[in-house]
Amino acid sequence: MIAAALLPSILASLPEIIVITGACILLIAGQLTPKGQGAVLVSAAVAVVLLAALATFTVSGAAQPAYADMFVADPFSVFFKSLFYLAILLTFLLSRNYAEIEGIAGSEYYVLLLLALSGMMIMASATDLLSIYVGLELMVLCTYVLTGFLRREQRSNEAALKYVILGAVSTGIFLYGVSLVYGLTGTTQLDRMAAAVTGDPLDPGLLLAVVFIVTGLVFKIGAVPFHMWVPDVYEGAPTTITAFMSVGPKAAGFAVILRVFLNPLVAGSNVWIILAVIAVVTMTLGSFVALVQENFKRLLAYSSIAHAGFAIFGIVAGGADGIASVMLYLLIYTFMNLGIFGAVIMMRNGNFSGEVIEDYAGFAKLHPGLALLMLLYLFSLAGIPPTAGFFAKFYVLVALIERGFVLLAVIAVLLSAVAAYFYIRIVMVMFMREPERVFEPALTPLVGTALAVTAAGTLGIGLFPAWFLRLAQQSVFGG
């Protein structure tokens, strides 16, 4: 391929190139800046992301295939990339103070986050099983390291090790599925794969391949039965990284799943039955196990499992509305989940961790404004209107019922009633108990900004969903 032919491809992948180059420069520059210059690092990392965002919005428009159809810059990927930028910018804002307290504020921290971002971006744009694999590995390798970043803490080390081992196994299974597909169809490009199959889509070999690929991908979004790693990793990882992982990499996983599962080949193999079962079981397990959690981060881990289950219902529904509902769900989940995690991160001050739910007793009496914010996030996570969390669930239900899956919709709402219990239990602890100790949350201006943005998103999308809904509907690929 000559240079001139390569140029459109380079242009299409400009945002990824910016992020990777920026991360490399930051890695070197970070070694040269003296200690205690955290503010410079954060600003530089933010600048890189903003530059990439600028590039994304400049080149966006019609779908541009690149690198021999292994990669595409289309509205679908732009939507997900915007979501990733939002997630990582909020993570940067939340990290500044927390990372100082935990002593992990080196340049590597920000570089690894940026590299993870580039992996996620590649995943959102990938249209070939191999480029998906490259993005996936880039992302998870960074998150493995970030999970174990609290070097002196046993929980963190243990979590990282678990994550690496289980993650490697699941990647192996995914690759095995890819190799089967290649053997059967002679290609790994998603569209060509579907075109190559002329016979029965329920061919046992293909079915086996699909099941392997499903397994590998479902692991990444933490759905049952491949969810075992989620609570341990979420609890052990630095809270900022947990916050990031619960929205960014999870959304990236969903982006890939949407592309792969709605591919005609996979869609033709009745895989939705598997998905429906996974969705029901995932929501059930997440909701019921969360009921008995005492640790806030663990509770949020199970809550994120339950939410993944609900979002999978959108994939089960399929069609333009189904895809758009998953995308909108992930966007809204990013706002509300980063909001609640931001509140937990803010509690980390001095020797106070704020990881146990009982720590929040009487919080509303000490800090009424912050308690009101947390109330907003919690009711949004529970799906009570007029918050965005309700609209997210509502749209998934609309997509499900449009396809005639009324029974699944009933199961979904009944399980979310169960899930509502543990969110309002936290509200109860905050508002209906007397404070046992006085503490001061670390509300720095950066954390305050992050909380304001997430609160605006959580309430704003709830009250005025029209614009975001249209954005999601217009970003659906192929429609």
Place this chain on the structure above:
Amino acid sequence: MAFPLLSLIVFAPATGAAILMFLRSDDAVRWVALGFTLLDLAFAIAMLAGFDTGTSAMQFVEKRPWVPALGITFALGVDGISALFVFLTALLGLVSVLASWIAIDRKVKQFMVSLLAMQSLMLGVFSALDLFLFYVCWEAMLIPMYLIIGVWGGDGRVYAAFKFFLYTLAGSLLFLIGVIVLYFEGGRTFDILALMMLNLPFDVQSWLFFAFLVAFAVKVPMVPLHTWLPDAHVQAPTAGSIILAGVLLKMGAYGFLRFSLPMLPAASVYYSTLMMALSAFAIVYGGLLALAQDDLKKLVAYSSISHMGFVTLGIFALNPLGLQGSILQMFNHGVTTGALFLFVGLIYERTHTRSIADYGGLMKVAPVYTGFFALFVLSSMALPGTNAFVGELLVLSGGFAANLAFGAVAVFGALLGAAYLLGMYRKVALGPASVGARFKVRDVNGREMAAILPLAVFVFWVGLYPKPFLAIIDSSVTHLLQQVHDKETGP
């Protein structure tokens, strides 16, 4: 577009709530909250004054696009069925603020914010012409009500708040599914008026009827889904009880009138006997439970279950008398039971006991209090000349016309009402003045009178001259019955 009066009514309390957040002194909070509820009441009176009783069409209609991609609009409007409830909500909002003036002494600002937010949402429920908007308001009410019961309630408040929240949430989620199914059946619209035009197959109607029934029956509440009510009432602060009994319970019955009957006529007719049986059972069962209570608030709470039985009985009698009676009776029940909870709250502030056994001879200590208390007790047992008499008479006539047996049971329930109410009044107010020896009871003051008097006015007004109220209801009821019987085709 005409003057957006309904938007003003709906958003005035919410605006007040937003302003309250910036105030610091508790007194300022109280006065501003009072100001906004007064303003809201003035708007509501203006609405009633401009209400055209000659038509069954929606009035003061406003319509703005909200989520065009899904056919969701922000549409408001009132007809004869909802107009009285908009007014009732505004009236009880004012009473609630007055009732909480000194009863709420901590976190006053948060309380008033919750109360005003609650009022906006309740008004939204009664004036919504879009099913999505209706559901959003219906469900969002859980948040402020959960806080009102759970933060400012009695000793068992946390349990009561959870029970209230989960019961109502579980009930309304099935309703949500029903709403979305209806959305697709109606060709992707949430427009309530358009959905009333639908003629759905009977089996679809049946399924939807039961999905709606769960949500509405929890709110009413109909036996056997009533168990949250005594807990919530007993634990809630006075204003919470007034709102619960006065407005929230009406929403379930309003749901039947607004959705079940016109949208699912065949199923409504088919299951009307079942519904009347449940109602008649609730009348007697609630009355018997009330007879056995020693706690004043519990007694009034169980009496509510009994009285709401009359309302649902009248609705599913499906004749003009029954429907008119039940709508009027809902208004009456809001006034009378709201007042009874106010009175229980007033005496509790003074004595800190709700046990009937602790009282006696209150009349000698607080004659004005007991005098007005007598008025509302008599109104609650439907003495001729009071408001509830008119409502109950209409309901019973409608009930007898529809089904002799259920009418007879309901009359027995009305007798029970006299028994437990008079019994309670005798033990509390009459007899030797044992209560004065143990508690320092002062009579009602000016602020309390300001809360009591408007309610007392309606007891007499509806009781002696119900015509203006029935005129508001009349044409909408006729229209509703037409909708039911025109499309009624059994299985």
